[in-house]
Amino acid sequence: MSKFPFDEFADALAANDEYIKTFKYSGLTGTAQKGLAIVTCMDSRINPLSVIGMNSGDAKILRNAGARVTDDVLRTLVLATYLLGVKRILIMPHTNCRMAQVDEAEIHREIDTKYGIDTSELEFKTVADQKASLIEDVNAVRNYRLLNKGVSVGGAIYDVATGKITPIDC
Ligand SMILES: [Zn+2]
Structure with missing residues (x-):
């Protein structure tokens, strides 16, 4: 085991001391005080709580590349909603x-070219049409049979240039 x-x-660690x-x-x-969960991208430009005026304790934050609804997101949302x-x-x-600007094959190719690693066994879940994928993901959560009933699910796109979130009809 390495140190x-x-x-x-x-x-x-120094910042944590402060x-x-x-x-x-x-x-x-561990309960979300404002009853909210946000599924967003890992992009370092997004500070999810600040975007919607919340603080520690208020909301659950789930993040991955592209803000996609995966099996693990669904699993986590089941726990969060019950x-x-x-x-x-x-x-x-x-x-x-980035996940909406390239396709699956391009990402695999880029990593392979730069690092000589074949990542093709992974599905990165890139999106060709961001709005369409968002609608698909919102409905995947809404229709998930194990999710607690009566939960509101919405989709919105965050603008990294202005900080504005724009709700999308889903
Ligand atoms: Zn992103």
């Missing part, structure tokens, strides 16, 4: 998403 790579995480000095969330539980207070789910991909 923790302290050098690579020095900045994060963070705990004024830590104010010890009273929170056990963790989630009553509404916002699926929020974003403009300028």
Whole structure:
């Protein structure tokens, strides 16, 4: 077993030392106080809680490449809607998403060309039409038979240039 790579995480650990000095969330539980779950992309330009004016404790955040609804997202939403207070789910991909600009084959090819690794066993779930994929994903959640009933599910696209979220009819 290798040791923790302290050098690579020095900045994060130092920042955490500061963070705990004024830590104010010890009273929170794991229940989403605002009853919300957000499914969004891993894109580092998105700060999901800030986007909708929420704070630690308010919402569940699920992230992956492209904000896609996968089996693991569904699994997590089932838990969130039965056990963790989630009553509404916002699926929020974003403009300028890499996953919406290339197709599956291009990504595999790029990684193979640059790193010599064949990733073709993975499905990256790229999107050809962002709006169409969002509608598909929203409905996949709405229609998931194991999800708690009465949960509202909506889709919106986050604009990385302006910070605005635009709801999409699904
Ligand atoms: Zn993205």
